[in-house]
Amino acid sequence: MNIRSIYKEFYTKLIIATTFFIIMLSFIFYGFTRATIYEEIKDEMVKDAELIYRVSYDTGTNHANFNVITSNNVFVDLVKVEHLTTTRFTEYKKGKETFVELLYPFNFADQTFIKIVKNTTSQEKMLSRISNNLIFLIVGGAILIILYALAISKTLLLPILQLTSKLSKMNENFLEEINIKYLPIEFHPLANSINGLTNRIKTFVKYQKELFIGSAHELKTPLAVMKLKNEVTLMKKRDIEQYEDVLRLNINSINDMNKMITSFLDIGRQEGAQFEKPVEIDMIAFLESKLKDYKLLTTEKNINLEFFTNTDEFSTIIQPTLVVQIIQNFVQNAIKFSPKDSTIKVIAKKKNDTLKVSVIDEGSGIDENIDLFAPFKRVGNQAGAGLGLFLAKSAADALGAVINLKNRKDGSSGTVASIIFYSNPVCKVGKK
Numbered sequence: 001m002n003i004r005s006i007y008k009e010f011y012t013k014l015i016i017a018t019t020f021f022i023i024m025l026s027f028i029f030y031g032f033t034r035a036t037i038y039e040e041i042k043d044e045m046v047k048d049a050e051l052i053y054r055v056s057y058d059t060g061t062n063h064a065n066f067n068v069i070t071s072n073n074v075f076v077d078l079v080k081v082e083h084l085t086t087t088r089f090t091e092y093k094k095g096k097e098t099f100v101e102l103l104y105p106f107n108f109a110d111q112t113f114i115k116i117v118k119n120t121t122s123q124e125k126m127l128s129r130i131s132n133n134l135i136f137l138i139v140g141g142a143i144l145i146i147l148y149a150l151a152i153s154k155t156l157l158l159p160i161l162q163l164t165s166k167l168s169k170m171n172e173n174f175l176e177e178i179n180i181k182y183l184p185i186e187f188h189p190l191a192n193s194i195n196g197l198t199n200r201i202k203t204f205v206k207y208q209k210e211l212f213i214g215s216a217h218e219l220k221t222p223l224a225v226m227k228l229k230n231e232v233t234l235m236k237k238r239d240i241e242q243y244e245d246v247l248r249l250n251i252n253s254i255n256d257m258n259k260m261i262t263s264f265l266d267i268g269r270q271e272g273a274q275f276e277k278p279v280e281i282d283m284i285a286f287l288e289s290k291l292k293d294y295k296l297l298t299t300e301k302n303i304n305l306e307f308f309t310n311t312d313e314f315s316t317i318i319q320p321t322l323v324v325q326i327i328q329n330f331v332q333n334a335i336k337f338s339p340k341d342s343t344i345k346v347i348a349k350k351k352n353d354t355l356k357v358s359v360i361d362e363g364s365g366i367d368e369n370i371d372l373f374a375p376f377k378r379v380g381n382q383a384g385a386g387l388g389l390f391l392a393k394s395a396a397d398a399l400g401a402v403i404n405l406k407n408r409k410d411g412s413s414g415t416v417a418s419i420i421f422y423s424n425p426v427c428k429v430g431k432k
């Protein structure tokens with residue numbers, strides 16, 4: 001199995017890229033230096049040839065009376081060259097010495113050229129020293145590059161290593177947020193996402209523990225009552241009415257436990273609904289359709305259910321089953337805790353790329369110091385398993401929505417249950 005290492009890949013690519021850059025820069029520098037030196041040599045040779053040409057021309061010098069000039073580094077002569085019509089430079093090597101030869105036109109009529117040969121061995125030695133120095137520079141630079149690449153790789157990967165170390169130590173009993181204060185700004189979105197996920201996991205673990213303990217307690221209590229009542233009844237013979245009372249008590253307790261088990265099954269179904277394939281729906285039309293069904297639930301208490309919105313359309317991709325669980329729970333709770341002949345308002349308000357759906361009742365309100373989204377938390381003496389808001393919160397978390405439960409702030413008694421849905425790139429919104 002080929003195990004990839006970001007650290008190894010990063011410093012390897014950095015070393016290769018930087019070393020290649022230095023080598024290319026060295027070749028360019030050497031080529032530029034050599035070209036510059038030889039350009040100067042050739043320019044000087046052309047100037048010398050022009051000077052010789054002018055002097056020889058003025059004095060009427062020809063091939064027969066031309067004086068050959070020889071010095072340590074330069075040789076000048078007048079030679080005949082056929083089929084050459086322009087200046088020509090030639091570089092060649094003789095033994096360990098190097099030369100540059102210039103043929104400069106003198107008289108095209110008799111095809112004579114001024115020949116200047118310059119010894120460039122000293123310049124080649126200088127270029128050789130420069131080349132050797134560049135090799136040492138490349139080798140030394142490569143060593144420094146390796147050290148730098150290793151150091152910079154560790155520095156850049158340090159935040160990732162810190163995050164990895166932090167996450168590897170986490171478990172359900174140790175969930176701690178990551179402090180972004182000492183992280184580079186580029187890692188803040190990742191750290192914030194991890195912190196958000198950590199908080200959700202903490203809440204999930206907390207609620208799951210409460211659910212486990214609460215469910216055991218909620219089922220154990222009626223069983224204990226039934227057992228005790230049956231034992232007391234069997235201690236002596238009783239009238240048939242007393243036996244019937246015990247049986248009715250047992251049936252009521254069984255019904256309550258059935259309701260509790262149904263709520264547990266709802267939790268299982270909701271976890272399955274989280275894997276439901278999201279579809280594109282118009283939330284406004286979807287809410288209007290569901291609220292028409294919910295109006296049937298308000299007839300017994302003669303409650304008026306009203307719907308208000310500031311937008312004609314809010315299309316998004318979402319799991320409809322989870323949305324139904326949330327809205328249905330809000331409306332059912334509002335009906336349960338609202339007095340007769342009251343009004344329940346459902347308001348869908350679009351703002352930017354979000355849709356806030358609020359269900360406002362005229363009940364007695366809630367104690368905001370109690371976490372009503374935890375399992376088995378109940379308000380007042382109303383019957384129920386206390387799992388409805390827990391299911392709504394779980395569904396909202398699965399949708400990435402924000403759910404809230406507060407008392408009304410407009411001076412009237414009652415509760416405001418709200419959820420904020422966030423749009424996605426395919427959303428299309430319209431305003432009235």
